[in-house]
Structures are given as structure tokens and as C-alpha cells.
Amino acid sequence: MYRVVIVEDDPMVCLLDRTFTEKDSRFRVVQTFQDGRAALEWLTQNPADLLVLDVYMPLLTGVELLHALRAQSIPVDAIMVTAANSTAMVDELLKLGVVDYLVKPFTVERFQQALDTFCRHREAVAGEAVSQDELDKLFAPPESGDHSAPKGLQENTLKLIRACLQTAPDQGLPSEAISRQTGLSVVTIRRYVNYLVERGEAASTVNYDTGGRPCRLYRLQS
Structure with missing residues (x-):
């Protein structure tokens, strides 16, 4: 089971993040924080697999938190859930290796898609070598041109x-x-x-x- 830490200063969004995450039995939320500094202190002492992370927070922003984690070689992935959608911000966070990027407001379906993306990445690099088929599943764009509604939509x-x-x-x-x-x-x-x-x-x-x-x-x- 993947250990998840939520870093979000809005209590309602934090609750949504937790609810959507724990709907998937592959994940368990182990901690939540309202500022990046407290999250950093905890993550330097405790293992986690995934951050669900906002950008704009007190004391330490999501970007600063990721920079600090990368500088200390702490191997935790991140899904951004944020209102920050400037091209410069998105580009910087992608270069920090975030798994997915959700702009508020988001749907439970889109949140689940981000969790699935994380799992595909983790499963693909679980062994000693990665096959081309596994790489294609991670990086190749979907070939379907289907415009029909997904499950749950009419x-x-x-x-x-x-x-x-x-x-x-x-x-x-x-x-x-x-x-x-x-x-x-x-x-x-x-x-x-x-x-x-x-x-x-x-x-x-x-x-x-x-x-x-x-x-x-x-x-x-x-």
C-alpha cells in the first residue's frame, strides 16, 4: 500500500484530497499538513511514496518544498493539486518531476486518473529493467479518438x-x-x-x- 502525505492549507480541499485518495485501496493517507515547512520536517524523518501537494502555502511553498526534497534526495513522488496554472509554474514543477498536475477545481475522475498514473510509473520501475512496452504505456499518447462519455457520465x-x-x-x-x-x-x-x-x-x-x-x-x- 502506498503511503500518501497531503500538503494543503485549505481544509475543504484537504478533505477532498483525502476522501478521493482513500477511495482507492492502493493508498493510505499517513499525514496531512497545512504548511510546507512542517511537511518537510516530517518527510526528512519518515518514509512516504506520494505527496498530494498545493503550491501556495504559508512558510514554505509547494515549489520550495519540492526543491528541498530533491536537494536531500528524498525519493517521494508528487501530484500537484493547485490553482497555480501559469506556464512558468507548470514548467518548473514538471522539471521537478511531478507525476501529474491538477488545476482546481478538479473532478474525482481526474483525481483517480492521477493516482493511476502514479501507480503505472511505480509498477514500471519496480524491476531491474523496463521493457519498451512498459515505457510506451508511460510516455506514448493514447491512440483512441473516442469521444464517448466515460463511466459515470452520460x-x-x-x-x-x-x-x-x-x-x-x-x-x-x-x-x-x-x-x-x-x-x-x-x-x-x-x-x-x-x-x-x-x-x-x-x-x-x-x-x-x-x-x-x-x-x-x-x-x-x-
């Missing part, structure tokens, strides 16, 4: 949301507007549009010019 609902996004303005639509146009709940909309974003069919941006709380806009990729 194809008719996907089609309805795609049709709504096709008529969206260039800047995109918030989930509340898609909800009004389709008659679906906002929770359902967010689940489906996040899936479309993960597939690369849709894109999301944050609109800060709302006069209040920023909102996320969704549009189909051109």
Missing part, C-alpha cells in the same frame, strides 16, 4: 453541454449560464465541463472583471 448530457458551448461567446460562459440554458444543475455542469477541459475539447479561463468574485468561463477549443 453521453446525452455531454452532447447537450457541447451544443451549448458551441453557441457561447468568444470569452466563454460561466457554469451558471450553462446551467440556465441546459436545465442542469451547476454541480453537474462543472463535472462535465471539467471532463471536456481534461480531454482538450474545451478551455477555461478566469474572469476577474466581474465587480465581485472572479468566475471561471468555459468555451470549446477552436
